[in-house]
Amino acid sequence: MTRDFDPRDAQVSIFDALIEARTKFGAKTAILEDQERNPLTYTDLIRAAFALGRKISGFTTKGERVGVMLPSSAGGVVTFFALHAIGRTPTMLNFTAGIRNLKAACELAGVKTVLTSHRFVEQGKLHDLIDALEPITRVVYLEDVREKVGAADKLFAAAGGFLPKQLSASSKPSDPGVILFTSGSFGAPRGVVLTQANLVANARQIAAHIELDPAWVMFNPLPIFHCFGLTGGVLLPILNGMKAFQYPSPLHTKQIPPLIRDSGASILLATDTFVNQYARAAEPGELSGLKFVVCGAEKVRDETHNLIAERFGPIPLLEGYGATEASPVIAVNKPTDNRRGTVGGVLPGVETRLEPVKGIPGGGQLFVRGPNVMAGYLAADGTIEPPVDGWHDTGDVVSITDDNWIKILGRVKRFAKVGGEMVSLTAAEDLAVSVWPECRHAVIAMPDARKGERLILLTDKRDASPDPLIAHAKAIGASELTVPRKIIRIQEIPVLGTGKTDYVAIQRMAEAELRRTG
Template identity: 50%
Template sequence: MAWALLAVAIAAVAFIAFREQRRLGTSWRQALALVPLKLLTRLDTRGLQPVRNSDGPVIFAVNEQARLDPAICLAALPDDTLHVLDPASADHFIVGAYRSLGKAVVFDKEKMLANRRLITHLKRGGRLAVYFPDAVEPDRAAFRLYRGVALLARKTGATIVPVTVRNSRFLRSSFTAEDKAPRALWPKLRLHALPAAPMSDIVAMRGREWTTPANALFDRMAELRFTSADLDQTLFEAFVSAARTYGPGRTILEDTVTGALTYKRALIGARVLAKRFAAMSEKGEALGVLLPNANGAAVTFFALQSAGRVAAMLNYTAGARNVVSAIETAKMRTVLSSRAFIEKAELQPLVDAIEDNGTRIVWLEDVRASVTTAEKLSAALQWSRPVRHADPKAPAVILFTSGTEGAPKGVVLSHRNLVVNAAQSEARVSISVTDSLFNVLPLFHSFGLTGGMVLPLLYGVRLFLYPSPLHYKLIPQVAARAQPTIMFGTDTFLAGYARTARDTDFASLRFVVAGAEAVRYETQELYRERFGCAILEGYGMTEASPVVAVNSATHHRLGSVGRALPGIDIRLEPVEGIEGGARMWVKGPNVMIGYLKADRPGEIQPLEDGWYDTGDIVHIDHEGFIEVRGRAKRFAKIGGEMVSLGAVEMLVQSLWPADRHAALSVADRRKGEKIVLATTTKQADRQRIARKTQEEGMTKLMVPSDIVEMEDIPVLGSGKTDYVTLQERVMAMLKRLGRRVTGSSAPRDDAPGGAKDVPKKAKSKGRRSPKASASTR
């Protein structure tokens, strides 16, 4: 019997080895060495097959997450590959045992260019494996390796093949601390690689004029990181995968009312609700979600994904007319809400309008009260299974524009759009399970939904949801108790919190991610000096799920919105009359399925060729940093010259930083258009603004023709200026004052976030030019 079992075991080992040899073309010794790795880690090598035998000279750029990675590569890569190992990896006992399978040298990789052996090896058509540290935000020393390898590839004409071993960061031999990457006893590893490409092509992928070779290689490795994630999952499946990776018992959700929830408890609650939602609706039907930032909203969102339904996030601050219009545009028959929320937020008139429209409102309190013990037990047993399976490319979420062009448009995002954008963001900004995120941005806003909920839940970051961003006095107090390391916000909200916060309230923060509007220099400095944290400004739009670019600790430039995320293509088109900037188009796997419009309710209208016109005028420098010069619709044409209204706002902001300001364009019979400044300061005068423009070397056309003092500047629910409401108020005030007004030429943005502008670079006269940058809108 024992001999028979031994014979079966030997036959099994031989079969696995033979299959790997046929699949990868390895030597028999390498194939045998792969067998124990496959048995211990469930290693899947198929991702390496297309690129393993790339013709030399070739550099395999390996993202080294664990000490075991070199052993896997020694067994899987061609046996003539020269592996450049660090002492930390080379001394590992398994790596030592596998070193005989190939060639290896051990030395400081930062000095690799000085080693003639490597250059000679590549020039002779050889293969090289270089191991990069697993750092989303590498320090300066680590970044030298990117410069070195990029230069080495250019000198020798070598192609580069990025390689990673997915999930090896959860091995016991991981370089990541255990508190940041929970260890797994029997992880499922998978080799993943990107196609071979020379440095010239890698640079071209990011735009030759917008990047350096080192940055291009860094972006290529970031693309490797995000594409190695399982992107073909529904949102519910990705949530379940996160629960299994970081532990079902891990506390992941918290709010101010219901307390904390673990992954498993959240998923059980989602399973219970999903059964009910599936019973009351059709497959793929859109159900409205009218809820505040709270645990219940997150559980409801994932319940809809489990049920195979679409979550249509309703903006309860948009007014009854816009909410009803959104309901009709998406053909919603049912809206999910909470009586407690409606009562506390005083939204009964909105509820009446919804019901008068013939739309049913389902109260979650009633659903919870009717749940039986049997339903709870069933959900506890099947918490990881969706109620209805869905296609990752199918619609998952509908978000609505702010209705500034009449009826709101619905932006339809797929499961894959959001899963991809979360992975893209995680590949650029370093987060881990040791972090906790404090989100005050509403979930009906794309930034609040993807960045403020989906991203942390899919990557093990504890999430604290706060119901309203307008509680300027309470939020710092809550943050002081919650001790978050990351916070999301807009400039308006962040400045408001700082005014009421004690220096210790935000002391726990590592960084703040700011979006939705330009972040002022004063706000940046305030958070740096008082709270010791950086504000990382990003940029995006709902149509891109939403993040397109973001600053990071490694790549950060004040006055910019950062560099484009991996996997996003950019196209610039010149705009007549505007110098130093061009109109930006974006394309990528995070770009929406299409629009829902009021004229064709329920019908998704896709983009023609996958490219989305952002409507922003931008400048991209030689390192890829994006500076947003303004919305194409927020330029005033005065006497034939284009003037950025956002530049005017930032100029005035530099004079009176404690107040709010907004610049508008109004039709003018003599010059075509003129600028009107709405401001809350009582000190504003044209002469002082004129002197400032002269000091900064800016055009006199930026000086407003009229100044209108207001008690406050109206804002949208996302915290951005409500230019439509403001335009109406300003026009009415100008008429009352007897000013000649021929009509409005104000912009009506087509995205849920409004305007975002920065001025062109000014001719400096020894003072800092007032810069602005634009963020997720």
């Protein structure tokens, strides 16, 4: 059931929050599982964290920022809690970000040791990443660490199961809980330091906003290097008594739907792109057991809402909104109050502030403050730069209703000045989605000598042309300035590992095409 949120309830370390959840929901409650189908109880998870943590403590130091390059899996979750058990800071590395960004992340965070897995590296064909990391870090494979777990380690783990509070490293709620890196959709990723209280607060804010049943199962195919996958797919269920079912890649379109059914999943975390793919690939009944789906990272299309409803019944798709800097959830729709076209109600405990944006009426640039807002960004010298007065600038232009429901109008960076008027690139994308809902689209702006800027549509629609867009804009009364006149047809819209459109790659593709064609 939902409950009131009190920020004081979040003033607890992550490992202590795990211990509290065990006490509340039962030591023998199965709480973690992955595709290997070997469920772990709360006590199993705590003991595994102590056993692994004791070995990791032998080659790291207290307070060290330890790199974690693992998929969403039981092993990845155990490693996260193991680092907390021994007072290290998990630094989650995005293995889809490319060699340059990965090395930059390690250097920025001062990572000396990276934990990964032979099996993961082999299956993901990540040898190039390992080769790039080895000159600047020590790469440690968990299979090698587990082989060295001896009788003394097992005894310590057993004792930890009985006396976890006494044997875990002391840490404060204000201590770092994780270091993550922003998605890099619009530029270079930034290092974000979230405190332990930030993460616990966000899990408890969500539980105060949406009624959750401990008997439910959360299916998480999203990466744990992304805050949505870590908080929503790991901490939220485990701290609220729900089993967290981890799956290593959202890209396995054919394997995931039957596993959603077989795992008894109640909630699916995903993005619009992935949900759409699962719905098309799934057999009848494979998604029908879901209570609801939570979507983030990108806008949910009407086509996806309708596709789920037509094929699997009235399963609500709850669009949410967040930022890594906010741990990440800021707002989300509810199963009992799901408003299409919005990203939901603001979570309890989150303050909002809108600042006017010149040329954009009807909304403002969103700033947020609350117990889930980060300690700060990592500076080049290793220090933490906190948000001014606790307010984080989301960079998004939104409108907010009287009852605190948010509608995204676009990012500040996602507006162009065309013929002297501010035009939303998001609105231009929406035009294309309305005309060709079965395809993927991205709109960017490029300099134009005559109009200041012009809109360019990149699409996987093979025969796309401006005429249907112009006709639709006229039919709905939209300004023709929102219609991209230049269209570049491409094989596939590039996305990041988190499922977001990769606008940096889109920009490069457009520039290359314009150089080629003039």
